[in-house]
Amino acid sequence: MDLQNSSFFHPKMVKPMIRIPESIYRRMVEHAQKEKPLECCGLLGGKDQTAQEIFETQNVARSPILFSMDPKEELMVLEEMENQFMEIIAIYHSHPHTIPFPSEADVKKAFSFDVPLIIISLKERDDSIVKAFRIRKEAIYLEDVEVI
Ligand SMILES: [Zn+2]
Helix, strand or coil: CCCCCCCCCCCHHHCCEEEECHHHHHHHHHHHHHHCCCCCEEEEEEECCEEEEEEEECECCCCCCCCCECHHHHHHHHHHHHHCCCEEEEEEEEECCCCCCCCHHHHHHHCCCCCCEEEEECCCCCCCEEEEEEECCCCEEEEEEEEC
């Protein structure tokens, strides 16, 4: 028995989770690989904690350690989501060289909204690692990502 993934030890009911269709998950990782060595960023739109669409945005910071969305582009994406009756499921960005854990800058930025932050780490050359976090003032919570 795989204890790590056992539902006995990790009851699904207690943890919030994000569900991402495999095709969207793949596009998100490809976006990260395409922008490397710079960070990429974008949004996932959907319903009921389930992603239905990926919206790639420009990282106007053009940095390997920071991301910043163009406010105009972000607004356009949010309008598009609203037109399609979607909510923001998550904001994603990549860490081309570091582990999938929020940086100090990520934490500072995240205080202004309560949306899960997905980080795609490309630190391991052949393997991308995707993790989701919910950043609150008191702590950073890991959020489960299920690929469907
Ligand atoms: Zn980051």
